[in-house]
Amino acid sequence: xxxxxxxxxxxxxxxxxxxxxxxxxxxxxxxxxxxxxxxxxxxxxxxxxxxxxxxxxxxxxxxxxxxxxxxxxxxxxxxxxxxxxxxxxxxxxxxxxxxxxxxxxxxxxxxxxxxxxxxxxxxxxxxxxxxxxxxxxxxxxxxxxxxxxxxxxxxxxxxxxxxxxxxxxxxxxxxxxxxxxxxxxxxxxxxxx
Numbered sequence: 001x002x003x004x005x006x007x008x009x010x011x012x013x014x015x016x017x018x019x020x021x022x023x024x025x026x027x028x029x030x031x032x033x034x035x036x037x038x039x040x041x042x043x044x045x046x047x048x049x050x051x052x053x054x055x056x057x058x059x060x061x062x063x064x065x066x067x068x069x070x071x072x073x074x075x076x077x078x079x080x081x082x083x084x085x086x087x088x089x090x091x092x093x094x095x096x097x098x099x100x101x102x103x104x105x106x107x108x109x110x111x112x113x114x115x116x117x118x119x120x121x122x123x124x125x126x127x128x129x130x131x132x133x134x135x136x137x138x139x140x141x142x143x144x145x146x147x148x149x150x151x152x153x154x155x156x157x158x159x160x161x162x163x164x165x166x167x168x169x170x171x172x173x174x175x176x177x178x179x180x181x182x183x184x185x186x187x188x189x190x191x192x193x
């Protein structure tokens with residue numbers, strides 16, 4: 001007999017088991033068969049669940065929001081596509097993840113990078129996040145065929161922004177911050193559009 005796939009407790013139990021690195025049927029079943037272990041399992045797996053499940057989902061929410069709901073004013077032009085990816089930083093021997101990159105075209109058809117964004121589910125975003133995006137924009141400008149001087153920098157937070165970041169976003173049209181608080185709103189409680 002199949003369990004009810006709408007059983008929320010079962011779904012959460014399976015997700016918790018997977019977050020604990022139980023990737024086989026036997027491992028998941030063994031994790032689910034421990035009665036009264038729910039709080040202990042959650043205590044051990046909450047951080048992993050938030051970083052490996054909730055965080056990536058939050059990033060995907062913004063990758064979906066950007067092409068469907070972000071206005072040309074927010075992105076700095078009409079978008080043609082939105083991607084995510086990494087940018088190599090040979091000087092630092094590392095790479096940087098971009099959660100959302102909005103592309104468009106100039107009047108002559110040249111591809112332009114309209115905006116790059118970072119999404120953090122459970123972190124207050126500050127000026128350091130913006131500086132990281134500026135560094136990524138500089139890396140792209142120095143080594144790609146993309147037109148990037150006017151690339152907007154977008155910070156997406158599930159919690160909040162520092163006053164310093166909000167002040168920059170209020171005065172620099174190339175920097176913007178958006179927050180998810182049940183629905184998509186700006187840092188002052190208004191629609192980001």
